[in-house]
Amino acid sequence: MSFETFIARRFLKIRHQRKLVPLITILAVLGVAVGVMVLIVVIAVMTGFQSELKRRILGIESHVMVMRYNDWIGDHRQVIEKIDRVQGVISSAPYVYAQGMLRSSAQISAIVLKGIDPDLSMIQVGTRGDRGLKQLVSEDDSKQTEAGIVLGEVLAEKLQVGVGDTLLLTVVSSHQNNPRLLPGMHRLKVAGLFETGMHQYDGSMGFMNIHRLQQIMGVRDTVTGIEVRILDEDRAEAVAGEITAALGMHYWATQWKQMHRNLFSMLGLQKLMMYVILTLIILVAAFNIASALIMMVKEKVRDIAILKVMGASNRSIQAIFLNKGLVIGLTGISMGCASGLILCWILSRYSFIDLPGDVYFLTTLPVRITLIDMALIILGTLLICVFASLYPAVKAARIMPVDGVRYG
Numbered sequence: 001m002s003f004e005t006f007i008a009r010r011f012l013k014i015r016h017q018r019k020l021v022p023l024i025t026i027l028a029v030l031g032v033a034v035g036v037m038v039l040i041v042v043i044a045v046m047t048g049f050q051s052e053l054k055r056r057i058l059g060i061e062s063h064v065m066v067m068r069y070n071d072w073i074g075d076h077r078q079v080i081e082k083i084d085r086v087q088g089v090i091s092s093a094p095y096v097y098a099q100g101m102l103r104s105s106a107q108i109s110a111i112v113l114k115g116i117d118p119d120l121s122m123i124q125v126g127t128r129g130d131r132g133l134k135q136l137v138s139e140d141d142s143k144q145t146e147a148g149i150v151l152g153e154v155l156a157e158k159l160q161v162g163v164g165d166t167l168l169l170t171v172v173s174s175h176q177n178n179p180r181l182l183p184g185m186h187r188l189k190v191a192g193l194f195e196t197g198m199h200q201y202d203g204s205m206g207f208m209n210i211h212r213l214q215q216i217m218g219v220r221d222t223v224t225g226i227e228v229r230i231l232d233e234d235r236a237e238a239v240a241g242e243i244t245a246a247l248g249m250h251y252w253a254t255q256w257k258q259m260h261r262n263l264f265s266m267l268g269l270q271k272l273m274m275y276v277i278l279t280l281i282i283l284v285a286a287f288n289i290a291s292a293l294i295m296m297v298k299e300k301v302r303d304i305a306i307l308k309v310m311g312a313s314n315r316s317i318q319a320i321f322l323n324k325g326l327v328i329g330l331t332g333i334s335m336g337c338a339s340g341l342i343l344c345w346i347l348s349r350y351s352f353i354d355l356p357g358d359v360y361f362l363t364t365l366p367v368r369i370t371l372i373d374m375a376l377i378i379l380g381t382l383l384i385c386v387f388a389s390l391y392p393a394v395k396a397a398r399i400m401p402v403d404g405v406r407y408g
Helices: 003-012 020-060 076-084 133-138 153-159 210-217 233-247 261-299 301-309 314-349 371-397 401-407
Strands: 064-068 089-103 108-116 147-152 166-171 185-195 205-209 225-230 251-255
Touching: 020 261, 020 314, 020 371, 064 233, 076 089, 076 225, 076 233, 089 210, 108 153, 108 210, 147 153, 147 210, 153 185, 166 210, 205 210, 225 233, 233 251, 261 301, 261 314, 261 371, 301 314, 314 371
Parallel strands: 108 205, 147 185
Antiparallel strands: 064 225, 064 251, 089 108, 089 166, 089 225, 147 205, 166 185
């Protein structure tokens, strides 16, 4: 243990101080602890919200979507062959989008229909029962009178239907090359229910076999676009550019970050603002650290003068009070980290906070702690505590031996 650290610990002992100094020191420690705890919990929730939202979006949507300018894609098999040759692409699958109105015996609701190829699609969505989404869609036999549809659970609840019930579909969007297509009534059978945990999808979307949806819309073998899965989702923008270059001027590719840019930009900005706002709690605690050290300097004038007479340099005196500020900061950080991590564990273990899905997209409060966030919080708090200790340390170093006689 260094000389400066030993003296700093001696100065921090309560029995060597007046009553007011320990109180301010305790308040400073608690202020740092509360600030760190709140920062950890809030940032963990914000990070968890971003991660969970991203995971669920990419479970139901692709990394890259390829479409043709002002038209549907007729030669999609040849297009898929070209896409699959692009480096980083895992798989490609055609899809068909349609909008319509669903009518049950009790209710009517708008719906967004997505036709998928069960043999090629890589959609990852949880379904009720043992069979997955692709299995439910693949079981739809084109010879059956009623086409099968897999509904979102929220939408099914709104329509008051379950598996095996019959619905009537009116398609209100038609193929661009067949503008004379008139809306018609089509009987659908509920083959299953899916749940993403996101109200945006569960309350307005349904999946069908791509061939059955093409029949209903009268578009034969054409598709709305092609969805692409890639190895590294963070390279989606670069891969989208390579796909566009490979397909030529008639096609364009967009990626998941672009499609949800506003949402994730808003979440990123909110996270940054929470960092800034909650750091103010730690700044208030830093003022308490500075106040405690300044009062300690005034109280220890005689001791500092004696140390200087014994040969202590100005740098050693500064180091003593910087160590004291660092000890206060580290104590508060340790307490804040421990309580913050415990609270995060409780939030992740027991989902007792329910969120309205139509407002926050998710129905539960997700929590995710990253090493980067923890490092930023700890290092940032340490820097604030050190800066708060600078002025008292400099003030202590300026005390002369004669001051010990004058004020002692």
